[in-house]
Amino acid sequence: xxxxxxxxxxxxxxxxxxxxxxxxxxxxxxxxxxxxxxxxxxxxxxxxxxxxxxxxxxxxxxxxxxxxxxxxxxxxxxxxxxxxxxxxxxxxxxxxxxxxxxxxxxxxxxxxxxxxxxxxxxxxxxxxxxxxxxxxxxxxxxxxxxxxxxxxxxxxxxxxxxxxxxxxxxxxxxxxxxxxxxxxxxxxxxxxxxxxxx
Amino acid sequence: xxxxxxxxxxxxxxxxxxxxxxxxxxxxxxxxxxxxxxxxxxxxxxxxxxxxxxxxxxxxxxxxxxxxxxxxxxxxxxxxxxxxxxxxxxxxxxxxxxxxxxxxxxxxxxxxxxxxxxxxxxxxxxxxxxxxxxxxxxxxxxxxxxxxxxxxxxxxxxxxxxxxxxxxxxxxxxxxxxxxxxxxxxxxxxxxxxxxxxxxxxxxxxxxxxxxxxxxxxxxxxxxxxxxxxxxxxxxxxxxxxxxxxxxxxxxxxxxxxxxxxxxxxxxxxx
Numbered sequence: 365x366x367x368x369x370x371x372x373x374x375x376x377x378x379x380x381x382x383x384x385x386x387x388x389x390x391x392x393x394x395x396x397x398x399x400x401x402x403x404x405x406x407x408x409x410x411x412x413x414x415x416x417x418x419x420x421x422x423x424x425x426x427x428x429x430x431x432x433x434x435x436x437x438x439x440x441x442x443x444x445x446x447x448x449x450x451x452x453x454x455x456x457x458x459x460x461x462x463x464x465x466x467x468x469x470x471x472x473x474x475x476x477x478x479x480x481x482x483x484x485x486x487x488x489x490x491x492x493x494x495x496x497x498x499x500x501x502x503x504x505x506x507x508x509x510x511x512x513x514x515x516x517x518x519x520x521x522x523x524x525x526x527x528x529x530x531x532x533x534x535x536x537x538x539x540x541x542x543x544x545x546x547x548x549x550x551x552x553x554x555x556x557x558x559x560x561x562x
Numbered sequence: 563x564x565x566x567x568x569x570x571x572x573x574x575x576x577x578x579x580x581x582x583x584x585x586x587x588x589x590x591x592x593x594x595x596x597x598x599x600x601x602x603x604x605x606x607x608x609x610x611x612x613x614x615x616x617x618x619x620x621x622x623x624x625x626x627x628x629x630x631x632x633x634x635x636x637x638x639x640x641x642x643x644x645x646x647x648x649x650x651x652x653x654x655x656x657x658x659x660x661x662x663x664x665x666x667x668x669x670x671x672x673x674x675x676x677x678x679x680x681x682x683x684x685x686x687x688x689x690x691x692x693x694x695x696x697x698x699x700x701x702x703x704x705x706x707x708x709x710x711x712x713x714x715x716x717x718x719x720x721x722x723x724x725x726x727x728x729x730x731x732x733x734x735x736x737x738x739x740x741x742x743x744x745x746x747x748x749x750x751x752x753x754x755x756x757x758x759x760x761x762x763x764x765x766x767x768x769x770x771x772x773x774x775x776x777x778x779x780x781x782x783x784x785x786x787x788x789x790x791x792x793x794x795x796x797x798x799x800x801x802x803x804x805x806x807x808x809x810x811x812x813x814x815x816x817x818x819x820x821x822x823x824x825x826x827x828x829x830x831x832x833x
Contacts, residue, residue, distance in 0.1 A: 373566065393564050414660075415701025415739045419786060424699065424753045435734065437706040437720075450753075454669070454699055456660025461682030465665050465823045467582060478680075493654045495680070497739050507749045511670030512587055513663055544567070546579045551572040554564045 367560045373553040374542035376480035378487065380405055381530040385562035386444065389501055389538075390525040393554035395518030397503035397541040399457040399477045401496060402432060402440050405533035408490060410436050414453040414497040424507050426451040426499055432528065435496075441528040448524040452505035455515065457481065457498050458543045467545040480539035488535065501526055503541075503548045517547045585819060586667035595673050595813060598690040601765035602635055605803055612802040618795040619717035621726045621781045625650060626772035629805025631689065634743060634780070635767045638796025642745040642785035644702040644719045646726070646738060647677070647685055650775040653732060655679045657686075659698045659739045665820045669749070671696050674817045676773070676824060677741065683831060684824040685776060687814035690769035695746035695761035702740050703786045711792035719781040726779035743768055745785035757787050769803070771814070773828060 371377045381387045389398055404410035416433040418424060426432075427450055432441040456462075459478035463471040481495050502520040507513050542553050611630065616622045618641075626632055634643055649655035658680040663669045665678055672694030677686040702719025724734050746761035782798040784791040808815065815825050 373564070409733070409735050413701070413739075415699065416704070418755070419700040419707075422755050424749045424755065435720075435737070437704050454660060455664040456658065459661075459680065459682065461680070461827065462658075462661045462665060462678070463682075464827060465661075465678070465682045465820050467578070469823065469826070491654070492680075493735055497658075497660045505664075507669055507753075509749065509751055511668045511748070513667060513669050514583055514587060515664070544571075544575055547576065551575045552567045 365561070369558040371538065371540050371556050371558060373555050374475055374540060376484035376537070376539050377558065378484050378535060378537045379558070379560065381534050381536055381560055383530050383533050385560055386527055386529050387536060388525050388527045388559040388561070390523065390557040390559065391448070391502045391520045392522065392557050394520050394522040394524065395502070395550035396554050396556055397518070397543070397548040398501040398556055399498045399539040399541050400501055401481070401498045401537045403535040403537070404434060404440070405535050408488060408494065408535065410434050411494070411496050412440065412498070417453060424454065426453055439531045440534050441530050443526060443528050445527040448502055448520040448526065450504065450519065451526065452500040452503045453497065454507065455500060455503065455505045455513070457539060458541065463545060471545060474544070475542040477539035477541050481537065484537050515546045515548050518550060597694055598673060598692045598767065600692045600763065602633065602767040605801065609803050610801055611804045614800050616780065616782045616798040616800055618797060619783055621722035621779065622800060623726050623729050623777065623779050624800070624802065626776045626778060626802065627805065628772055628774050629808070630772050631803040632770045632772070632778065633767065633801040633803055635799040635801070636744060636796055637799060639764065640784050640788065640790045640793045641782065641795040641798060642788065643743040643798055644723065644740045644781040644783065645743060646723055646740055646779040648730070648732070648736065648777045649679060650777050653736060653777065655681050656736065656738050657741065659741060663698050666818065669698055670694065671698055674813050676814050676821050678824055682824060683827045684773040684821065687771040687773055688768065689771045689814060690767065692768070693744060693762050693766045695744060695758070697742040697745040697747035697785065700747050700755060700787065702742055702781060703783050703791065707786035707791070716792070717783060719783045722781035722783065723779055726781070730777050730779065742785050745788070747785070747787055755787065757789065
């Protein structure tokens with residue numbers, strides 16, 4: 365069975381991926397950051413850990429072969445395919461508050477991923493407290509040998525996708541990033557598609 | 563093609579971003595300072611508010627009032643100190659390392675840099691730092707990382723942090739990515755993590771100034787990437803130094819436009 369979800373620009377989404385099912389996240393129009401957090405569906409207090417994921421794989425970006433790890437050191441999902449090549453999990457999601465620091469106080473009243481996450485997590489009894497460092501699919505954040513870190517133009521083309529197999533039942537929570545102050549969305553946020561199969 | 567913004571809007575936003583980027587990547591307008599000299603000088607007479615020693619493998623919790631300085635001094639090699647921090651006034655506001663590295667355009671946190679909360683405010687300033695060798699990306703030890711050494715009594719940072727959080731009235735939902743001090747993890751040109759042991763040495767120390775009232779948890783366990791991660795580390799000296807007035811030209815408060823705006827957010831929150 366195949367379930368398709370079209371997610372409008374700037375909006376959140378969530379859904380369950382059962383163990384053994386695959387989830388395909390498609391950057392329909394290209395250069396669109398897709399902020400994603402996974403929670404263990406049986407116990408939301410076990411959730412995605414960026415640090416556990418990076419340490420376990422020994423490299424700084426998510427791509428084919430990456431194992432998405434939980435805070436309890438368990439494999440949540442495995443990345444089976446990635447037509448784009450590299451995804452960030454070090455730079456977190458945007459917020460109204462961090463935007464003021466990055467881009468100036470005049471950006472406070474702009475929509476942001478953290479707003480999406482708070483509203484979507486609220487449907488599951490979770491709060492701001494439960495937002496953890498996320499994966500930024502299709503966000504290009506190179507980290508240099510001298511530590512420099514910057515959000516650069518996205519490298520994803522229209523239709524690029526990443527496909528993962530769930531190794532446990534997971535709740536997937538997405539913010540289709542509304543940021544317009546840096547190139548993570550080509551300064552023009554676009555719709556995306558999620559497909560769950562199996 | 564889907565689009566909802568004009569070419570003019572996009573071009574203007576791009577130009578503004580590239581200006582932020584240019585300044586951010588230069589650590590402008592100030593030049594980064596030299597590392598603090600080893601060893602740490604004796605604290606001024608009467609300046610110490612609290613001092614304790616945390617045994618190797620163990621953890622501690624403490625509260626810092628705004629302006630107080632936390633001095634951390636490992637008493638031997640094989641030590642990395644994992645740190646978690648929450649606003650005492652509202653523990654849903656907590657250290658946010660993704661924001662910290664993104665806002666400052668660098669993963670290398672060292673003297674002159676600050677640590678941000680998830681609310682765009684500054685929690686800690688790195689006012690003294692002998693090594694500049696801290697890891698914001700790969701986390702601390704866990705039950706799984708220490709299991710390989712075959713010693714069931716070997717403690718780990720994940721369990722320490724769950725315990726420390728409990729003693730602050732918090733639980734594992736409240737744990738965030740951890741700052742690992744004295745852990746020289748770097749990213750090489752191929753995107754692989756590497757351990758640069760030459761960056762740390764005997765008598766390393768760091769001082770972090772609280773920029774709001776904080777609850778802090780510390781774990782004294784080796785970093786999982788340390789080649790000697792199977793050893794029990796030396797004790798960690800934890801010293802709380804009383805607040806002193808901060809001069810207007812303080813490095814951490816003025817080093818970057820981002821830090822300045824963060825401190826402006828602190829001031830707004832203080833009303």
